[in-house]
Amino acid sequence: xxxxxxxxxxxxxxxxxxxxxxxxxxxxxxxxxxxxxxxxxxxxxxxxxxxxxxxxxxxxxxxxxxxxxxxxxxxxxxxxxxxxxxxxxxxxxxxxxxxxxxxxxxxxxxxxxxxxxxxxxxxxxxxxxxxxxxxxxxxxxxxxxxxxxxxxxxxxxxxxxxxxxxxxxxxxxxxxxxxxxxxxxxxxxxxxxxxxxxxxxxxxxxxxxxxxxxxxxxxxxxxxxxxxxxxxxxxxxxxxxxxxxxxxxxxxxxxxxxxxxxxxxxxxxxxxxxxxxxxxxxxxxxxxxxxxxxxxxxxxxxxxxxxxxxxxxxxxxxxxxxxxxxxxxxxxxxxxxxxxxxxxxxxxxxxxxxxxxxxxxxxxxxx
Numbered sequence: 567x568x569x570x571x572x573x574x575x576x577x578x579x580x581x582x583x584x585x586x587x588x589x590x591x592x593x594x595x596x597x598x599x600x601x602x603x604x605x606x607x608x609x610x611x612x613x614x615x616x617x618x619x620x621x622x623x624x625x626x627x628x629x630x631x632x633x634x635x636x637x638x639x640x641x642x643x644x645x646x647x648x649x650x651x652x653x654x655x656x657x658x659x660x661x662x663x664x665x666x667x668x669x670x671x672x673x674x675x676x677x678x679x680x681x682x683x684x685x686x687x688x689x690x691x692x693x694x695x696x697x698x699x700x701x702x703x704x705x706x707x708x709x710x711x712x713x714x715x716x717x718x719x720x721x722x723x724x725x726x727x728x729x730x731x732x733x734x735x736x737x738x739x740x741x742x743x744x745x746x747x748x749x750x751x752x753x754x755x756x757x758x759x760x761x762x763x764x765x766x767x768x769x770x771x772x773x774x775x776x777x778x779x780x781x782x783x784x785x786x787x788x789x790x791x792x793x794x795x796x797x798x799x800x801x802x803x804x805x806x807x808x809x810x811x812x813x814x815x816x817x818x819x820x821x822x823x824x825x826x827x828x829x830x831x832x833x834x835x836x837x838x839x840x841x842x843x844x845x846x847x848x849x850x851x852x853x854x855x856x857x858x859x860x861x862x863x864x865x866x867x868x869x870x871x872x873x874x875x876x877x878x879x880x881x882x883x884x885x886x887x888x889x890x891x892x893x894x895x896x897x898x899x900x901x902x903x904x905x906x907x908x909x910x911x912x913x914x915x916x917x918x919x920x921x922x923x924x925x926x927x928x929x930x931x932x933x
Contacts, residue, residue, distance in 0.1 A: 579639030664779030691782025705849030716800025727802035
């Protein structure tokens with residue numbers, strides 16, 4: 567039985583630990599540096615907890631010694647420490663980060679490593695890259711790749727048309743940090759919160775705009791092979807204008823703690839959410855200019871005996887699927903592994919990856 571350490575006892579980390587433990591195939595320890603945070607987690611007999619000081623290299627290294635893998639669900643600014651400890655301990659490393667700088671550091675750590683380093687194993691980046699690459703491979707020559715993802719409340723009831731569904735720190739980072747895009751064949755940086763567009767899906771109108779990190783490593787993989795490639799976050803109309811006012815007019819982009827406090831005390835969290843995945847790829851095949859589209863909605867429901875939000879389900883399922891594929895030998899056991907190296911069919915056939923399918927939705931709804 568493979569022994570796993572999940573670092574970060576938040577909503578996502580707790581979901582990951584529970585989903586892995588309930589299979590009976592993994593021995594899981596849920597670690598966090600905050601005793602208070604560990605006490606907040608709903609107890610489960612198969613998921614022991616452990617207080618680990620992530621900032622203490624010795625404490626972290628001791629927690630990882632002899633384990634099969636460490637999965638980081640910690641805030642993006644801490645996950646690099648976990649990657650370094652994984653390299654020293656010789657264990658496999660997986661994370662959920664959307665932070666571009668952290669991913670570059672992980673790639674550097676993976677060079678010459680005897681274990682696998684697999685960043686960006688969540689929804690976006692993560693599953694979205696697997697989908698986009700699968701569509702891209704269907705073309706002889708690519709023109710554009712457009713990736714859109716949103717985690718939205720099913721019942722918006724405030725001016726932002728938004729509820730907190732995941733990490734506030736991660737959300738703010740996406741809204742502020744520069745974004746990657748391929749424009750006329752060149753990988754460039756573009757500002758967050760810009761290039762707003764509107765589209766309709768299933769009769770509902772949405773807006774989308776640039777946010778950081780969603781392209782993951784796929785941008786470098788496809789650079790020089792596609793004319794246009796971008797990632798945008800989906801929201802209900804009106805959200806972007808208010809956020810831009812907060813960031814720019816009120817200068818909260820330079821006062822992140824104030825913005826975080828505002829979000830966490832003015833925006834209620836919700837388990838009644840929906841995750842939207844919308845990817846469109848255009849290119850040429852057999853002399854014809856064609857479009858292929860993947861569109862999917864994943865709703866909240868019951869997984870592993872617990873009610874979870876859609877963002878918990880999709881993000882936790884992503885990293886659990888990649889861990890499963892690694893444990894089965896379906897992925898290389900050492901070096902840097904990109905999400906786009908994972909086959910979409912293998913992902914969706916996995917016991918965790920099936921949560922993205924319609925049959926899984928029906929089962930969660932019934933539960």
